Amino acid sequence: MKSKRVLSAMLVMTIMCYLVSGCGKSEQSGSKDGTAKGGGGNFPAKQATIICPWGVGGGADVIARKIAQVAEEHLGYPIIVENHTGASGTIGMNDAAKAPADGYTLVTANGPLFSLTPKFLDVNYELSDFTFLRGMRTVALMIITNPQKTDLKTFDDVIEYGKSEKIKYATSSGPGGDQYVVASAAFKSLGIDAEPVVFESQAEVLNAVVSGQVMMGLATPPAYYDFEEEGTAKAVATFYPEPVETPFGVIETMKNWGVDVEFAGMDCLAISSEVPEDVIKKWEEILTKVYKDEEFISYMEEMGFPVWDADSTEVQNFVEKQMDSMDDYVELIK
Template sequence: MQTRKSVSIIKRKKEKKMKGKKLMAMLMAGSLLLAGLTGCGGANAKGGGAAASADDYPNGPVTIICPWGVGGGADVISRKISEVAKNYFDQPIVVENHTGASGTIGMMDAMDADADGYTMVLANGPLFSLTPKYIDVSYDLSDFTMLRGMRQVSLMILTNPQKSSIKTFDDLINYGKTHKITYATSSGPGGDQYVVSSAMFKSLGIEAEPVVMGSEAESINAVVSGQVDCGLGTPPAYYSHQEEGTIQAVATFYPEAVKTPYGEVKSIKDWGVDVEFAGMDCLAVRSDVPQEIVDKLNAMLDDVYADSKFTGFMDEMGYPLWDAKGDEVTKFIEDQMDSMDKYVEMLK
């Protein structure tokens, strides 16, 4: 994992590189201006310079900023995109991990980058719908153009049938009528798991205490070891434990039932709980990146998403590919913003 210091070094190197690009662009623009003044006039030369800039893209490496650590689902998928894109993109795509502050450091670094299409960022719904309610950020949804969805994630409620009597969601509800439930979550106050699970337990009238872990893997291990009554996790992270019989997915926050290799998992909505959450990851750029460059990035993603090497990888890893276009991704986030407003209000 990179430190803030290492991220700053990367940013300084990138700024130095971008200054070089800016100088080259100025020289090229000057040449075009002279040509235009000699020929058809300054206004036409300016238009020609803008077109040339888009036509020449990409003429250097493109960076994907991942706001989360190395090895997580979003990081792994973005590195596979980088690998497969070599067959369709004229320049390498490099993944950098800018971690910290619940992902907002990476988002703000993306905002600080030039609007030239050489920086993409991985994002998710809560970075817009939830985190800004608890952390001061210098961006909002209008500052980004969503390129493409990447995957959707279903958040599961997990128990260990070997360590407790809780084998179904009904068991969990009944247990909560006479006991204070402890549950493992990888996010604290302000995080998506914390907020939706707190809203669920409050809706059910159950007293519950979150045990905040450092990662999803730690949350799953806390369930397996019997440290907690239940925990939260996403497919396929817990599958190996379910294969062993030490994990059971008893319900999902996804708005409809989810099919897994171990059977169908019902939504908590089936129990009358009006709380839902569908996680997702997507790729975005600054909203002032020229449309011609946005189109080129989307064309590259079209090719990658259609490549059997990529789709086969997603199937093998158990990640459902979410090939949503930009407007659909934006609408998804806007809808989630409304839901999160409701859940946060419930917890006051």
């Protein structure tokens, strides 16, 4: 008899668990079911979602989560970050493009999703599908060597080495990825034979360089600073359009070596272009408040993320310009 009671209690608990989780889910997907109702007069009326096309814990993801956390107070409703990962970020972008244009679904995007990925993969979105809301951060891509285990202490050494040997460099993006395309274009225009060793993450790239498994790698600040401090890594050149100031000195751009290849990484927030004007305005107002928020500013500083407080037009121009230059690079490395 006792066991029967325990059994029925367990059953009830399971059903309750299911109901609770079920309700949670339907609430989450609520943003997708809603449809645009004329203007955004009653916006905001429910929770919003930020789709992140990359995994949990990446730069764009953690910044998006911080923005969501701070913006919640200004929106008055919870903001949930959902990671729709896979296929170089296009799955998340496709989902964002398909989401109802009611203003409750934002997406974190970057330049290459428009300038590069569509050249290699079939995608169901284009630049005109999205309106950019705000820049998030800019990222400078650096060439990193290990001065302890190799003789490569400057980019001149790298060029010299490349004249006689095939260069192998560690990167966290394969063919079709931004790092691969710009690095290949740069090495090709220098007449150097180079091949990437593709790793899963930047931490793995740095580990491969620091432990001496590869001669050099591509990484972004401040991830490699710890290693540069202990002398096992050194930035020798950057693909950024302007020289980059780091705690260890100024890193020169590719132009310094006569290479006309430049690349600035960035993350930004975007929303469907079909969202009513006034809703977009409201988001811009909320984001302005977030970017002025002390908590957000100090978090970005602590993490070493340079905030890119660019407005819609700035981001749009940035992406359009990058689309043009990527066309040239891809043509070059064909």
